[in-house]
Amino acid sequence: MAFKIASSPHVTRNLHTSTVMQRVILCLLPGLVVQCAFFGWGTLVQVLLAILVALSCEAAVMKLRNRDIKTSLSDNSAMLTAILIGVAIPPLAPWWMIVMGTAFAIVIVKHLYGGLGHNLFNPAMAAYVLLLVSFPVQMTTWIAPSTVALHSPSLVESLQLIFNVGAHVNMEQFRLGIDGMTMATPLDTLKTDLSMGLTTTESLTKAIFDGSTGVGWFWVNLAYLAGGLVLLKLKAIRWHISTGVLLGLFVASSIGFLLSPDNQASPLLHLFSGATMLAAFFIATDPVTAATSPRGRIIFGALIGVLVYIIRTKGGYPDAFAFAVLLANLCAPFIDYYVRPRTYGHSTN
């Protein structure tokens, strides 16, 4: 009888792309839960909406490309992109924004560049930037964290706001803090205060801050950090990029803070505000758009960290991860070209 022939190796680890993506999604859940706890049902609605749009777009594109729809949907990559967009945008942003952003991410950023594995830019961040530059007002309108808010939106109110039905619900009422002031994100607040001549210490006394970090945001970041550590443990991601990002941000912000503590945010505030932990473990670690060699990935991560610090401090936008990630994406091929590991048996030069 004829026997089956195949090229070696004949065994594989059986850790497939879909499994890796699945693990990443699962590790996002703690952060998502905490985010919902502080900012209401809106985030969950956005995530579900994004997933729906992402899967539809993925299926439609696969159909157009004459590829197998099931294989593509089952790799979970579209779903991961959708969840990342969902958690990144303001919880009560109107529905058409997330639809537009997600469709842009899947159709244009991912598939027009060749699909999974071929896209140059991180789809979630590209979508975020598109929305941010197109609709800056909506994209920077965060509601007050539930612990310091006058009113927190219920599920129905969230849905009404997102889908723009029911005239009596007003976005502004959920932005009022217990002090009766409209609340922005901690980073935004600090940035505005510093530009108005206040010192960091003065700004930190505001209700949005909890001594040294932003109310709610600290816990959200902590939850993403925990999820990220589990990811590391599961070896779904490697430590290089995350460490690079956190170290880069920490070192840059420490230097800045030591030089002028009065008009700079502390490293702690940088590390536990905004999207820091989410980006460090779930966004920057997207392998497709990152550098490939271990050393290259550390450099890639550190670049993001430093860029985030610069944009947060000097840029016009309060948070900077989307821009920093996209800029680092641009640099990834360059990093790959120049940072190659020394092959066994080759001299160092």
Added chain:
Amino acid sequence: MLTLLDQLDKGTLWRSPGGIHPPEVKFLSNATPIGQLPLASTYLVPVPQVGENCTLAVKVGDKVLKGTPLTQGTSIWHLPVHAPTSGTVVAIEPRASNHASALPVNTCVIAADGKDTWCELVPNQLDDLSHQQIVDKIRSAGIAGMGGAAFPTHIKLNPVSEIDLVIINGVECEPYISADDRLMREYSQDILAGIGIIHRLLAPKRIVIAIEDNKPEAAKAMQAAVNQCGLPAGSIRVTVIPTKYPSGGEKQLIQIITGREVPSGSIPAKLGIVVHNVGTAFAIHQAVTQGKPLVERVVTVTGKNVSKPGNYWLPIGTPVDHVLTATEFTPEAEQKVIIGGPMMGHALANIQVPILKGTNCILVPSSQEIGSAPEEKACIRCGECATACPALLLPQQLFWHAKAEEYDKAASYNLKDCIECGCCSYVCPSDIPLVEYYRIAKSALKQAADEKQQAERAKQRFDARLARLEEEKLAREAKAKEAAERRQATMTGTDKNAVAEAMARIAAKKAAAAQAATGGATIEQPATAELNATATDTTAAPKGKAAVAAAIARAKAKKAAQANTESTKTHSVETDSAQIDSSANVDETESATDVIAQEAPLSQKDKVAAAIARAKAKKAAQQTDTAPLEPTETADSTSELNAADDKKAKVAAAVARAKAKKAAQQAETNAENGLNQTATPAVDSKANVQADVNDDTEAAATDINDAEAIKKAKVAAAVARAKAKKIAAASAESKTDAEIESVDVIRAEANVASPSIAATLDTATTEADAVLPSQGSAAEPIETAQLSSEELKKARIAATIAKAKAKKAALAQEANASSDSSVTND
């Protein structure tokens, strides 16, 4: 090295990058002692198995005993193969090989007689043997590396550089395989004896026996054996290393034990390190102390689809299907039969293939153990492969370029340093068969390199040929020059006579030429007849005769060529005869040309040629007429006449050349039409040239400048020869033997032609030299007897000028050579 030795003694281990931890599954086979299987009915022994050059030592029908060498050879790379059992050689023929390709290899098929009788074995006392004797015994025992690569062991035991460290590889990192494990457990003493022999041969500072920590029993047994062996204390140790695939790879093991890397493209001996497998050490012991050649080895037979997994002593050459039958193999649909381990082994399509010296495992897994490969998905650049790569490559970049068939870029990412261990494919979440891509890329690169090398060689051959041709040309010229000088040196005073004779001849010629000119200006045929008459009657007019003869020869050649181009096969017989004719012409000399002159039919061409000759004669006559008749001035006219003659000769030669060229071209263009057809014109043109040369030889007796013509004729002949050669080369590619024979005929003729031309040239030169001083003597007839060297020199200069002029004229002539009428109008 001292610090390294210290660290070796401390058992320091270094980290090898990358690597994976696949399921080991060694428990299937490592629990039972090494067993025996019943003898197979036939054994398949590939010859040669290792190394290239060998001659068979047996023939079909020979009776062989177990251990009888089947091959012999003298090359250092030759490694004999031995009969694995006693029996009869029933066939020596290509059979499927134990290789992924299953390409047939020459195989000695031995029908076992079932007795398994050993040939005579000569045990040795180790102390009685010299180093060389030991190495010879290892070689004649046919020992190759037993770890899988099957590199001839005697070469590794005879290194050029000093060896500081010998690593005995008992790592066996591939999953499933336990052959070395069992061997170490059961034959540790024998392995140590083998290590002792290696120690004696290489005298290393340290020997390290490396064993993975998943084989504690083996490590214990080896440690016990080390404690008992007689090797110097401290020079040998057992080092247990952490289990990780591929720690057993030579380069990785060296890195783990010493922290050093084998430079890319180099061998461990460069670092003073040699790695031997434990199985090899065992075989060395068997070969040297017991005289047993390598005819059997331990093979792990494992996988869920054999009922009796375990390790077995299998004669080399045992068919795999026999082994599987004996171990109760139950195949399933899409069964894989893997030779080697699951990481690097190759799957067999056909199991009628033999166990080889490097075969350490037969793995027949169930589909639950090792399923079929899942479909390849898109690379997400996760970098897991780069993390797993023990060679620190960037597998995803290699894949990227290999898939795009940008092999040069893949090479720039050090593709050649890939050891094909399979770690990258193992960890790939997208199920990409990375190693397969690398293999394809590697073979493509190898093929490209081979092609480049071939092209390089072809270019070298071409250059060498050009150089050779140039050299031959120079040699011919040098020879001619030398001959000329020799003759000049031996010249005597009797030259006076030669001068007188020459003058007489010139006078006669003048007369003849005048006659020809007046006789045949309008009516061509009679004129030719007249010419013929002059040729036969007047010995003093060889030039005209020669011209006619040459013209006729040319005409004939052309005719033959034309005939040939149009000829069918029946015509080719005729042309053959023409060929013979021209060959005859080559063989004969003066008389032959005369015969041609008289016998050749007077065609249009002949007439034209004759007309040319006439025109030339006329010109010469005119010149003579204008010259004053005073005897003192005869010399001038002579030289003038000579110049004219020279021109004429040159014209003739040029025409001949043109003809030859044309004929040759025709021959070339007709090369497809058949050899006889094409070859004949070439031969004819050669004959033509020959005729010219012969004519000119005659003429040279009267004319100094004919030497020039001869030279040219020689060149023409050389061209013709070259053409003939070319045609011969072209025809060498044609199919029928008959054609090839005719090529040989032509070659032979070419050979005949060349010496005769050389001879002709010699004579011509002699005569030319003889005539040379005559110019001087003609200028001062009274003092001809006392030829000063200065005068000679002058004469020579004059001759050179004349030659140059002639050459110039010849060039001009060549330009006009296409139309004969233009020559006539001159």
